[in-house]
Amino acid sequence: MRIVLDAMGSDNCPVPDVEGAVQAAREFGDTVILVGDETRIKAELAKYPTAGLPIEVVHASQTITMEDTPSKIVKGKPDSSIHVGLQLVEDGKADAFVSCGNTGAVLAVATTVKIRRIQGIHRPALSSIVPFGERHVVLIDIGANADCKPEWLIQFALMGSVYVEKALGRQNPKIGLLSNGEEEGKGNELIKSTLPLLINSGLNFIGNIEPKEMLEGHADVIVSDGFVGNMVVKTLESTSSMAFAQIKNVAMQSIRGKLGGALLKPLIGGIRKKFDPFEIGGAPLLGVNGVVIIGHGRSNAYAVKNAIRQARLAVSGDIVNTIRQGLNRPTPTPDQ
């Protein structure tokens, strides 16, 4: 398997990106193709013992800056690491593309000028993989499409279901529609219009699901529009970060707190991980003609390695073809 890593992706690139690639090449044995500023990548690679490791470097001459908007990048930086990396996938020279860079830019380049969406997919969607309850749950969409139509949400459900089944290895995934109540009649217009379509979709749809049930792991796939999904993921991350930070802060302010904190810290680590996006490393952009995994900008090497792991799982599970086949299943046509 050959996986492209955007070496210019993370906030501290190329440091954690290159280190994560080295770790992944060593641990998984797959070829990692580092794309970006060749000089900087090679200087970084020289820090590690990489003899015999399946690591390649492909140069990309243009660098994306903080000021570049996604639309500027699409047309104005055709030799960015995102363009060059996705081109390798489009040309069949690599099986997957992983980036911890600008999500909007990856999304825009992938959907408009490289690989592009799968024929029949209304809109590709961003997912997030979160360890709720005792297992990983896929949230889709978490930000690609702020305003959605019911038919798009049905496809998000299908794509999420395929990912859980093929990449995460769980049969017949349960699909929940994120809403403010479980009863029919709850939700906004989008939810109310989507509900009957999901019921008749042939997917293993378990109904509307509230944030509490989502966190308890009642469903394997949580479907929402990209605005609500983004709000929910951000609220979840911010709340847990703040709660743990405040506990730590209070614990540091007294002898009593320091002692209690020292005793509890190793026990709490597992809980902290449940809310930690780095644990999974990255999540797939689904609905495009290739495996694309997007990680957090703040990723460290561990997170980069885990993002590459997600790419391996997605390639092994043949998710792109499975989504294509899923679109050909008989599904109800919306009335509108």
Add this chain to the structure above:
Amino acid sequence: MRIVLDAMGSDNCPVPDVEGAVQAAREFGDTVILVGDETRIKAELAKYPTAGLPIEVVHASQTITMEDTPSKIVKGKPDSSIHVGLQLVEDGKADAFVSCGNTGAVLAVATTVKIRRIQGIHRPALSSIVPFGERHVVLIDIGANADCKPEWLIQFALMGSVYVEKALGRQNPKIGLLSNGEEEGKGNELIKSTLPLLINSGLNFIGNIEPKEMLEGHADVIVSDGFVGNMVVKTLESTSSMAFAQIKNVAMQSIRGKLGGALLKPLIGGIRKKFDPFEIGGAPLLGVNGVVIIGHGRSNAYAVKNAIRQARLAVSGDIVNTIRQGLNRPTPTPDQ
């Protein structure tokens, strides 16, 4: 001041409702009018030394059950505690109505058959008061209106601003529009259409605000549609409940954990409170012709007393008239 309490409101009614009313009458000295099943209320009152306390009882013959939908209650139970209680406010016999009952039913009765909306208000909205950062923040709407128009959100901002200024006593409240990014151009269609109107509203609008900034207390009023607001509040509550429950659970599983937990528990209490809806007790339904405070169904006596406290603050601040006056200020007319 005379405050009506729906004695049949909470999940365990009338037990915590009556106890909270007794506590409020003793602590605040205002008259509390308990409305509901007179026999049950009086039996409950008999448990406490209430001699000399300003407590009255008004009978309501109909009881709301779990099976009653809000629309059934509106027309089918004209002598429910919600109807009778709101009628006292409409008739000027009381200054405020407090209920820990069915939110949808209170909303429906208040907006359609009793007191009704303030003239010029497009849609009344539910708020939530949450102790973010070092101060209380008003979120509006958190569930009354799942689908909103930009003009409605402008009024939510106005009403939230009035509440913070008049009931919570903070001058020139900062308004934030809840979105998935602070930059202009972020958000869904509703957010993008609302942004220019808020900028020109004459309110102290500070721009789009993300969940993280919301939790850090950057704004005094957070505006959103009722669906997103509801999702965000529920995610926040569920995440913090789950995080604290899991910490407690882990702490109980070993001697080490129990010791650490015992040391930290008194220090963490203050943090727990920041995410605890009972601490505030209730939040106002804004935009109707009277002070209406809605508490949690799970309220205990402490939460009920705190909900009555919110009603006192709202009455003292004359929020209904201030909202009315605010509507008469020159505000921009939306183009559409």
